[in-house]
Amino acid sequence: MGETINSLKQDKELLQQELTKKAELICEFLQEQLSNRPEKRRSQTSSQQEPSGSRQHLPLYSDETPSFESPALFDSFDEIDIHPNERHRTIKTSKRNREGENTRVRMKNVVGVIARYMTALQEFRRSVSMKVAFDRVGVDRNTISRTAAIAELSLAAPEVFHSLPPWDEKEETLAHYACRCRQAMDDSIKAKIKAMKAKGELLPISPKLGSGLIAFPTMRSQCLESHSLCGRFSEVPDLEERQAESNREQNEKTIRSTQTALRNFRDFLISKYPSETREIYSIPCNELDAYLASFFVDARQKDGSEYEPNSLANYQCGLERYLKEQRYNYSITRDKEFRRSQEALKQKQLELKFKGKGNKPHKSMKLTFADELILRKRGLLSRFNPEGLLNLVWLNNTKAFGHCTGFHGSSLKWGDVRLITTETGLECLEWSYQEYTDVNTKTKRPGTECRIYATPHAPQTCPVQDYKEYAQRRPQAMLYEDAPFYLSIKPVVNLAALHWYNSQALGKNKLAKMVKTMCEKGNIPGRKTNFSVYQSCSTLSEAQSNQLVLICNNLSQQASQSMSSHPGGTNFVIAGSFDSDNM
Template structure:
């Protein structure tokens, strides 16, 4: 039928135009980010080697902000990744930034950032009428500390969530009064890792301009809610939650380590509580 064919053609054109605009927006925002953070990088992105481009993308997904300084929505970051994928494919780039292992770093950065944003209330939640219980909040609070630790210290030699001790991460203050967390865990005899001890690779600093997303504030809140008996250096870092607890209680956690199975399912739990669709793993 001619009318149906014309309508189908019109819808196809509209969809193509929408896809083109989406690709252009992703490319423009990524280029603006590169100019602001890496001003010496002037190459077209389709000629940048995969290792360098992967690092740029990981930085973009973690640090990029909108023009008003606010963070992007989780879905926006995923759309940007898809838009850049289309652009690179058009220019016959040799890798897929969404699938290939050469871009694992940026893929993980995007996944972790989406989880972080969802935990902090960003994104369109499909079940708005389903309010989080206080128990859910506790799970997300602890999950956020786990996420902060993994992002900041996951690259450090000897970092293992299931064996992490309270003394492995220390709260410190610089000479100028800026608080930071420092990885003090075992180096497992790695000479290169030892040389990094005390360097910026083993530290994460407070974000004073954004206390709601500050890893140091999350750590201090978690420390305050731990039982005093579990604040010694060799105590397990992650503790199980008390079965019955309320906001008035000073301590929200047991004197018992979080089980390995629950720790292994941390990302899945965060996604379920934060209404993030899709299959996610640690």
């Protein structure tokens, strides 16, 4: 019996040694591939490329790059055990397992972790940011962070990595093994890893802390000893790494802008300089300066028209961001090596402005008092139909609260706007803006408070009465504090009914086009957007107030006559506009 146990132990040690040798060979092979891989640029044209929000993912591996999606490394999502009595049932596939998307797979061993890290590193060198690289690989950022120490130690200090006791899947998890790798890093190895991250040889990502706390019984003592390194309250990553990571975090609009500039510049090079096949970050500064100067002077839109002056400047900034991400040695916007392209851009902008370009053709126009009168006359701002009431409440809130920092109509809740009574007995609506922490103050107007006061002398135009009417028309289930403020309208509404709205939030797209939709239905000319409300005046003169009261009185009389002539009530159809002139 003892001999059998000893032989099994020897077999186990031999298998572990074989796995370690296999990991060494794969690491060496990957390093050679990354260091010797020729730079190849993608030859797809702009007609084949789609915007980043809807384009399909390109294959991650070329003919020269080894594929790591093998049964030895990953679990297969395709192999599903089906009970014999349940074969007639339809198997639901993963939501992410769709055509054109990268499915996420679970690592089985150390080799798979290192291979996934190297693939993400390769994509990071080619892409704009780590977010784009992780999306292309189909892996979550936190997943890479939890096991990053394994790959970092194998690349920065392979001799230390191979001296560690091999990983045993029956004894510990990969997260625990990552903790051991992190423990094996001394100050010199940490300094080397930091230097490699700065050079782009490693992913500039901080270790994911708080993982690996739940250990198997055989690893409990080891995890308790490493609690200072892997615990939930362990040391915070150093300031330089966090700063480098935050600098690379870009919002979606910036990423799209960078990709658009890069795509248009590449298409220009393909069309005018077909022999140029290098990536732009590998082109010497004097040649790249000449290409950029030619691009700023000769580039045209797809329809053959000239670009706007600001568009060319945005392209320059987008290319600057991309080159900075790729650690290009020069700045195309500041360095004297790119003086030719900088001067070409300035001259082109002056030429375009002389031709009339750059006059903000898409600027939104102010929503004037006359426009509001037209909207009220045609029932698009009215208490007597569901669409007009919704528009009216939205307009009142946007005028009163839209200037405040953190006010967002799409995320507004019913409890955010409260009906209160002041010390003088005057009713008002107050927005609880203290709960918000948004820092965007572009539309903030100083000297105003987040309240709407009632107008007892003019109840027809009182915003508080509009709010009360809107509250009465809401379903009872939508009167709790966390309910969405703006509700969708029922497809067909009986105006005599109590409730006009669904128990469902109004869509963000409809909220973003409130003014545009109103003005189109009211036949009001000009380009009107939600920003037009910020430009309008929130206070009215006495003559304007009297005119507004007169119109509201007429609308009230017309609505009363219509209800009396149709005792059963009239139907309102959301597809059409409510025109009071036809009542």
